[in-house]
Amino acid sequence: DEVIEFNEKMWEKCGKELRGDSGKDVNLVCFRSSEYLLIQKIEILSLRPFIIQYHNMVHRRLAKRAVLEAEALQLEQLRISGKTETPEKSQVRAANGTWLIHTKRPNFARMFWNLQANIRALDLSTAEPWQILSYNSEGYYAPHYDFLNPETNKVLVESRGNRIATVLVILQIAKKGGTTVFPKININIRPKIGDVVVWLNTLPDGESDSQTLHAACPIKEGTKIGATLWVHAKGQEFSMPCALDDQTYDTKHFFA
Numbered sequence: 517d518e519v520i521e522f523n524e525k526m527w528e529k530c531g532k533e534l535r536g537d538s539g540k541d542v543n544l545v546c547f548r549s550s551e552y553l554l555i556q557k558i559e560i561l562s563l564r565p566f567i568i569q570y571h572n573m574v575h576r577r578l579a580k581r582a583v584l585e586a587e588a589l590q591l592e593q594l595r596i597s598g599k600t601e602t603p604e605k606s607q608v609r610a611a612n613g614t615w616l617i618h619t620k621r622p623n624f625a626r627m628f629w630n631l632q633a634n635i636r637a638l639d640l641s642t643a644e645p646w647q648i649l650s651y652n653s654e655g656y657y658a659p660h661y662d663f664l665n666p667e668t669n670k671v672l673v674e675s676r677g678n679r680i681a682t683v684l685v686i687l688q689i690a691k692k693g694g695t696t697v698f699p700k701i702n703i704n705i706r707p708k709i710g711d712v713v714v715w716l717n718t719l720p721d722g723e724s725d726s727q728t729l730h731a732a733c734p735i736k737e738g739t740k741i742g743a744t745l746w747v748h749a750k751g752q753e754f755s756m757p758c759a760l761d762d763q764t765y766d767t768k769h770f771f772a
């Protein structure tokens with residue numbers, strides 16, 4: 517959750533629609549889920565780092581119910597920085613948020629189990645609690661990496677491994693702004709309600725992937741609400757083995 521290299525230039529890509537590899541050398545992939553007989557549209561946005569967007573994975577109605585549940589929780593103002601004095605100028609994050617145990621509330625629990633049933637590549641029980649974030653007008657999440665610094669998070673990283681993957685569920689979208697941008701690899705995603713974006717933060721050797729720098733772009737109008745699961749490395753060895761080249765993961769279980 518480290519923030520680095522913050523500069524205004526990084527926001528320049530927020531206004532654009534940038535789609536990474538998708539539409540170039542990688543095509544949209546569709547498959548029919550055998551469990552629910554739903555057409556699931558899956559979009560690979562980047563191969564290295566691996567970024568995948570599951571369209572409409574969470575039913576709209578469930579997303580709306582989860583929003584109500586989130587609003588009933590006390591969302592404290594999250595400004596984890598301490599780097600600047602005024603909230604307006606926080607270099608890190610101007611959003612309200614809270615942690616929530618995976619299955620503590622019925623709709624978040626339902627969402628958790630749906631995600632687990634659909635994303636076989638990850639054992640979501642290894643994730644930290646839900647991190648619910650609500651961004652009002654002018655809110656944002658400055659460019660950062662999700663992987664932890666092993667020096668400052670020794671106990672967590674040694675026992676559970678680093679944050680190998682991020683699972684971001686979009687529960688509500690801003691009217692304007694609020695895209696998720698990866699400035700180093702020219703990807704700017706404007707997901708819809710119920711979309712789930714997943715990416716891998718670390719390389720197979722456990723090293724952090726510096727290309728995964730990302731941010732929530734400033735909200736121009738409306739409120740964006742997302743819920744994140746930061747999935748830890750220990751427990752993913754069999755569902756997501758390293759590929760034979762040892763440089764990438766075998767990601768087939770993200771599709772079936």
Ligand SMILES: O=C(O)CCC(=O)C(=O)O
Pocket residue numbers: 647649657662682684694695696697730731732733742744
């Ligand atoms: O809300 C977003 O678009 C990004 C959230 C994020 O970076 C995170 O939860 O780690």
Ligand SMILES: [Fe+2]
Pocket residue numbers: 660661662682730
């Ligand atoms: Fe993040």
